Amino acid sequence: MSNKEKLSGDRIQRVIEICKTVDERGVDPFSLDIDEIISTLQKYFPEWDSPEEMAIDAEAVQCLASVIENQGNWVKYRSTSLYTDPFLLEDKIQRLKKEDFIGVFIKVWTPVIEMEQLSIPYLTEAMKYWDSLVPIDERWQNDNPMEVGTGTITRGELVRQKIFAEKTFMEDLVASWDQLKQMVGEKKKILYWDFIGCNTYKETLDRAYMTSFLVTYGYATLELHPLDEEVFIIPFTEPRLELADKQLVSVPISISFDEWDKWKEEKLNDKKSLL
Amino acid sequence: MTKKAYYDRKIKRATQLLFYKHHMKPGVKGWELKNALGSDYPKVLKILENHLEKLDLQIKTVFEGENPSGEPTLEELNKARFYVTVRGGLPEKDAKMMGWRIDDLAGLATAISYIISKKGKASRDNVEELLRSKLPSWRVEMNIARYIRNGYLGEDEHNQLYLDWRTRAEVDQKALVELLLTK
Numbered sequence: 001m002s003n004k005e006k007l008s009g010d011r012i013q014r015v016i017e018i019c020k021t022v023d024e025r026g027v028d029p030f031s032l033d034i035d036e037i038i039s040t041l042q043k044y045f046p047e048w049d050s051p052e053e054m055a056i057d058a059e060a061v062q063c064l065a066s067v068i069e070n071q072g073n074w075v076k077y078r079s080t081s082l083y084t085d086p087f088l089l090e091d092k093i094q095r096l097k098k099e100d101f102i103g104v105f106i107k108v109w110t111p112v113i114e115m116e117q118l119s120i121p122y123l124t125e126a127m128k129y130w131d132s133l134v135p136i137d138e139r140w141q142n143d144n145p146m147e148v149g150t151g152t153i154t155r156g157e158l159v160r161q162k163i164f165a166e167k168t169f170m171e172d173l174v175a176s177w178d179q180l181k182q183m184v185g186e187k188k189k190i191l192y193w194d195f196i197g198c199n200t201y202k203e204t205l206d207r208a209y210m211t212s213f214l215v216t217y218g219y220a221t222l223e224l225h226p227l228d229e230e231v232f233i234i235p236f237t238e239p240r241l242e243l244a245d246k247q248l249v250s251v252p253i254s255i256s257f258d259e260w261d262k263w264k265e266e267k268l269n270d271k272k273s274l275l
Numbered sequence: 276m277t278k279k280a281y282y283d284r285k286i287k288r289a290t291q292l293l294f295y296k297h298h299m300k301p302g303v304k305g306w307e308l309k310n311a312l313g314s315d316y317p318k319v320l321k322i323l324e325n326h327l328e329k330l331d332l333q334i335k336t337v338f339e340g341e342n343p344s345g346e347p348t349l350e351e352l353n354k355a356r357f358y359v360t361v362r363g364g365l366p367e368k369d370a371k372m373m374g375w376r377i378d379d380l381a382g383l384a385t386a387i388s389y390i391i392s393k394k395g396k397a398s399r400d401n402v403e404e405l406l407r408s409k410l411p412s413w414r415v416e417m418n419i420a421r422y423i424r425n426g427y428l429g430e431d432e433h434n435q436l437y438l439d440w441r442t443r444a445e446v447d448q449k450a451l452v453e454l455l456l457t458k
Contacts, residue, residue: 089452089456098381102380
C-alpha cells in the first residue's frame, strides 16, 4: 500500500470514529459537517481497489447514514415539549438552592408502592421444607464408590453378550475371497451377479457388501464391459495390498430388490432350460 | 356469580398483583394481568383506579419505548408495565421518611434533570462533575451507584447514563422541566 493510500485509509477511519462518537456519546449530530464528509468519501473512492478498502468505505457511509438518522431524531426531540435548551436548564440546576430543587422534584415524584409480606401458608410451607432438608454435612458427604473385584470372562461369553462379533470382519472377508476363488475355478472370472446372487435378498446384499471390500482391499478386481452392460469379478491369487492405498475409480452398482428378483427368475429359467 | 361479585374478585387479585413484589422489580406486566384476570383486565384496572384515587394512589402505566400517541391498543398494554404510585406530590418531610437524605434526593433530581436536558443520555463523567459542584466526591460516586441500583438511572457500555424504568414510572419528566424553568 502506498503512503498516499495509507493516508486516505486513515482519513476514512477518522471519519468512522467521529461518526461513532456522535452516535455513542450523544454529541449534537449537527456539529458534523455532513457535506464535507461526503465530499471526502467521494474524493477517495476512486483510489479504492481491494475488498478491504471497499468495506471501510461502506462502513463510513453506514456510519454517516446513522448520524443523519440521529439528526432527524434530534429535530424531532427538539420539537417536543420535553426539549429545553440544555444550557438554560444546566444554569437553573446550578443556581437553584438544594431545598428549592427538592421542592420542585417532590411535586413531580410519585414513588412506586411496593410491598413485601410473609403469609402464614408460605411460612408453613417453608417450615415443611426446612424439616425435610437434610443437614449440610450429610448432603456434602462423599459417597464411597462401590468396590468391584476383578474377574475373567471368556470370548464366548463376550460374543453372547454382543460385545464381540462371532467372526471378525477380516475373517469374513477372507471367507468371501475363498468362496469367490472357488466359484471362479479355472474360468478366472465370474459375472458379478452370479457371485453376489443368493437365494434371499438379504444374503445377496451381504455378499455385495463383502465384494465391495474385496475389491477395495485388493483381494479382487472388477472388469467392466460397458457395451454389453456386464461386470465381472476377477479374484487375485494373492491379495494386492498396494491397490488398497490407491483407489483409482469407484463403480456404483445398483442392487435393488427388482433387479435381484429379475436375476433369480432368469436363473430359474436357465435351470429349467438345462433340464 | 353476579357481575359485582365477579369484578370484586378480580379487583382483589389485581391489587395483590400490583402491590406485592413478585420479581426483582415491582409492578406487573400487562400480559401477566391478562393471564390472571382475563382479557378485560383494562376494565378491572379502571375500577381499581377509582378505589385507589380515594387513597391518593394511582395505577401508572409505563409503555415499552415511547408513549402511544392515542388510546393504547391491547397489544401495547400487554407489553407495558403497571405500577401503583402515589397520586399527588408528597410533602417534603415525607421524602425523609422514605429513606432519602435531602442531599441524595437533590442529587437524583439534578442527575435526572441534566439527563433530560441532554436528550435522555449524558456521560457519567459530566453528571459526576455536575454533582461534585455541590456534593463531596465520595458521596457522588456512592449516590450514582445507588440511583443505578434502584433503577432510576442506567449505564451503557460507553459510560453513558440514561433514565431507567423507575424514573419513567415515578417522575413526570415534562412537569419537572417546566417547573425548573419557572424557578
